[in-house]
Amino acid sequence: MTVAAREEPSDETATHQRVGRPPAGAPRLGSPKAGQARRRWLFFGATAGVVVIADQLSKAWVDAEFELGPATPPTPVVGDLVRIAKGYNDGGIFGLFGDSAMVLGLASLAVIALILVYQLRQGGTSGPLLSLTLGLLLGGAVGNLIDRVVYGHVIDFVDMGIGTLRFYTFNVADSAISVAIVLLMALSLFGDRIPGGSMDHEAR
Numbered sequence: 001m002t003v004a005a006r007e008e009p010s011d012e013t014a015t016h017q018r019v020g021r022p023p024a025g026a027p028r029l030g031s032p033k034a035g036q037a038r039r040r041w042l043f044f045g046a047t048a049g050v051v052v053i054a055d056q057l058s059k060a061w062v063d064a065e066f067e068l069g070p071a072t073p074p075t076p077v078v079g080d081l082v083r084i085a086k087g088y089n090d091g092g093i094f095g096l097f098g099d100s101a102m103v104l105g106l107a108s109l110a111v112i113a114l115i116l117v118y119q120l121r122q123g124g125t126s127g128p129l130l131s132l133t134l135g136l137l138l139g140g141a142v143g144n145l146i147d148r149v150v151y152g153h154v155i156d157f158v159d160m161g162i163g164t165l166r167f168y169t170f171n172v173a174d175s176a177i178s179v180a181i182v183l184l185m186a187l188s189l190f191g192d193r194i195p196g197g198s199m200d201h202e203a204r
Contacts, residue, residue: 037124044119044131044138051139055172056146059155062086066157074159085159087169090152108145112138129194130187136180143173 066075066086074083115138123131147154156169170178186194 033125040124040126040128040131041119043128044123044135047132047135048139048142051136051173051176052143052146055139055143055176058172059147059157062157063155081160081162083159084157085169087156088151088153089156089169090154108141108148112141112145115141127194129183133180133183133187136176136183140173140175140177140180143171143176 062084063086066072066084068086068088072086074085076083115134119131119134119138123134144154154171154173156171156174158170158175160167
């Protein structure tokens with residue numbers, strides 16, 4: 001009985017077979033994982049875009065329609081609980097960190113880069129709640145960065161509180177960042193127990 005010898009591929013053939021092969025663990029083009037990653041990126045980008053648009057439109061409206069200064073009384077929206085009180089903020093979120101718009105602008109660029117890297121590494125394969133959270137963070141960071149670049153300050157206008165007990169004046173971007181921080185904490189503490197909050201790389 002004759003057994004045919006198996007022909008081993010040449011080095012050149014093996015090299016061609018390896019060329020173009022995706023890294024181990026990376027989603028293959030057209031695979032369910034690749035489709036999921038695209039959906040997560042679209043969700044992430046759409047969330048950030050909605051936040052930026054809402055933030056910039058609301059700031060433009062407030063800046064055009066309301067006066068600036070302590071002599072101008074706040075405009076009630078929900079009685080005394082929620083009011084519009086326009087202010088220019090040279091500091092960070094909720095007016096923190098004082099007159100440091102340039103430093104905070106550079107810090108915002110670093111934060112934006114970190115958000116994009118995290119979405120690239122984890123967002124595409126985790127639950128949709130992580131992409132929502134990162135999108136809110138990105139939209140808030142970009143919204144306030146636009147103000148710092150264009151005006152040299154951030155426009156704040158939402159004044160909340162009861163009587164003389166008031167919270168820091170803030171804007172839509174600040175709200176998005178605050179919600180995202182709460183969601184990040186929830187994901188860190190509870191993760192898979194939250195619907196859509198899986199941090200597993202096999203999340204659907």
